[in-house]
Amino acid sequence: MDLLPDRVADALRPSHERRFPTAITRQEVQDCRFTATKFPGSYGPHHVDDCLDRAAASLPL
Numbered sequence: 001m002d003l004l005p006d007r008v009a010d011a012l013r014p015s016h017e018r019r020f021p022t023a024i025t026r027q028e029v030q031d032c033r034f035t036a037t038k039f040p041g042s043y044g045p046h047h048v049d050d051c052l053d054r055a056a057a058s059l060p061l
Contacts, residue, residue: 032052
């Protein structure tokens with residue numbers, strides 16, 4: 001299981017509520033790369049890119 005969504009959510013919590021020892025950075029989210037899948041009902045690349053862009057924009061620099 002990929003931890004990216006959990007790490008992004010964790011970084012948006014107050015520091016005293018975080019579960020991970022270090023918060024994910026905007027740059028780490030922007031550097032994420034995923035391979036395309038061909039499963040029915042899977043997300044298209046543009047959906048994933050849009051989600052990552054919104055996540056990165058919500059994180060501190």
